[in-house]
Amino acid sequence: MKDMNRPKVICHMLTTLDGKIITEHWRNEPWGNDYDSLFEKYHKTFNAEAWILGRVSLEKDFSGGLQPEPIEPEQPIKREPFIGDPDAKSFAIAVDRHGKLGWDSNEIDGDHIVELLTEQVSDAYLNYLQKRKISYLFAGNEELDFKIALEQLANLFPIKTLMLEGGGHLNGSFLNEGMIDELSLLLIPVADGTAQTTSLFEVNKNQLKNPASLFKLKDVKQVEAGTLWMRYSIQKTKNANG
Numbered sequence: 616m617k618d619m620n621r622p623k624v625i626c627h628m629l630t631t632l633d634g635k636i637i638t639e640h641w642r643n644e645p646w647g648n649d650y651d652s653l654f655e656k657y658h659k660t661f662n663a664e665a666w667i668l669g670r671v672s673l674e675k676d677f678s679g680g681l682q683p684e685p686i687e688p689e690q691p692i693k694r695e696p697f698i699g700d701p702d703a704k705s706f707a708i709a710v711d712r713h714g715k716l717g718w719d720s721n722e723i724d725g726d727h728i729v730e731l732l733t734e735q736v737s738d739a740y741l742n743y744l745q746k747r748k749i750s751y752l753f754a755g756n757e758e759l760d761f762k763i764a765l766e767q768l769a770n771l772f773p774i775k776t777l778m779l780e781g782g783g784h785l786n787g788s789f790l791n792e793g794m795i796d797e798l799s800l801l802l803i804p805v806a807d808g809t810a811q812t813t814s815l816f817e818v819n820k821n822q823l824k825n826p827a828s829l830f831k832l833k834d835v836k837q838v839e840a841g842t843l844w845m846r847y848s849i850q851k852t853k854n855a856n857g
């Protein structure tokens with residue numbers, strides 16, 4: 616499925632038995648701490664150069680909802696990629712089609728931030744990112760095209776493996792476009808039971824839904840606290856090049 620130049624994409628997620636991903640629903644239970652460190656521990660086993668997250672997850676878990684302070688530039692800014700740190704070796708990729716995220720640094724835990732934008736983002740926001748030395752690239756006019764985004768990530772940065780780490784809507788967009796090569800799933804022995812809450816893969820109602828994808832189980836291990844760590848490769852999905 617992978618003959619264009621793009622990073623290998625491994626979706627790494629932790630879900631409850633009912634496939635839900637919102638940890639707040641159980642994290643404060645007396646046993647909730649047992650599962651806190653699992654996601655990061657198994658993330659590290661992949662030695663990937665980059666990870667990618669949706670805007671909602673980034674606001675909630677990383678930027679703290681910080682609002683950007685756009686500054687009008689003196690000259691219009693061309694819609695071309697900007698490299699904020701040419702020496703960076705590891706990357707946090709932020710899916711932010713409207714340019715809504717605010718940052719107080721150009722890295723998250725040592726990983727250089729690269730914003731994935733559409734061309735409709737204002738010059739003032741681009742100027743804001745440039746002043747903070749945050750890299751950015753464009754992958755579409757109004758909607759993001761992840762095929763274009765992945766090709767640029769592979770061409771502009773030393774990224775061979777990309778960890779796709781949620782939330783459910785971003786995962787669903789990648790799945791629907793046939794852009795996932797492997798799945799690393801930590802299945803914890805917890806039943807969430809909340810109705811209409813985000814699951815592992817969510818395809819928006821306004822997106823054309825492609826047929827279901829078939830994965831092949833490669834490995835399964837019982838790890839800490841009754842958790843199963845399951846590794847799958849993709850077997851059948853939408854042809855990502857078509």
Ligand SMILES: NC(=O)c1ccc[n+]([C@@H]2O[C@H](COP(=O)([O-])OP(=O)(O)OC[C@H]3O[C@@H](n4cnc5c(N)ncnc54)[C@H](OP(=O)(O)O)[C@@H]3O)[C@@H](O)[C@H]2O)c1
Binds near residue numbers: 635670671758784
């Ligand atoms: N259990 C786990 O392993 C795990 C891992 C990560 C996150 N989470 C949780 O997941 C929750 C958030 O998940 P979520 O599904 O609501 O949000 P999400 O996937 O983090 O972000 C959704 C946003 O990403 C952007 N996006 C997604 N698909 C897009 C596409 N095709 N084109 C352009 N932009 C796209 C959109 O941003 P705009 O609205 O700005 O366009 C969309 O609103 C959080 O509670 C987080 O803590 C859990």
